[in-house]
Amino acid sequence: MSLFSSEVFTLATGRTERVVDITERCRRFLYDNDAYNGLLNVFVPHATMGVAVLETGAGSDDDLLAALGAILPKDDRWIHRHGSPGHGRDHVLPAFIAPHATLPVLDGGLELGTWQSVTIVDTNVDNPDRQVRLSYLG
Known part of the structure; x- marks a missing residue:
């Protein structure tokens, strides 16, 4: 039997x-859905x-934004x-950081490494409110 939520x-x-x-938020979703x-x-x-899985709080999140700024400069070179x-x-960003991630759930818990976090990467300053879909298949 499989479960989908x-x-x-x-x-x-x-x-x-x-x-x-x-x-x-991901952990709470898993708990709430058994x-x-x-x-x-x-x-x-x-x-x-x-969506990126990376360390946060130790500067890696700021380093990621700095790297994206170097790779994808915010200037007038873009056709879009x-x-x-x-x-x-911002429209090129998903080619570098996919708009999805699939993660293992084992024994009721999100299987992440010690320093890993599930993050949303948003460089688009024009849209302050976003949607995130969480889906579980077990």
């Missing part, structure tokens, strides 16, 4: 580039966001030109 929640990312840790062994999929239905200046690069 899914929910969408709104995440306020504000008007600055951000890496937002949603690990606890997840035991299976897979958690995190998906953002936006053309300008990504609507929105704030340099917004075209």
Whole structure:
């Protein structure tokens, strides 16, 4: 027998580039849905966001934003030109940081490494409110 549950929640990312840790929200979703062994999929239905598993709180999240700024400069080089200046690069972001991640759930817990967190990466300052879909299959 398999179990499937899914929910969408709104995440306020504000008007600055951000890496937002949603690990606890993922754990709460798994607990609320009696997840035991299976897979958690995190998906953002936006053309300008990504989902990343990385260390947070020790500077890695700021390092990621700095690296994205170096790889994808916020300037007028982009053909895609609507929105704030340099917004075209936000539409390229999902090619570097996918808009989804699938993670193992074992014995009711999210199977992450010691320093790993589930994060949303949002460089789009034009849209302060975002949607995140969590789906569990077990």
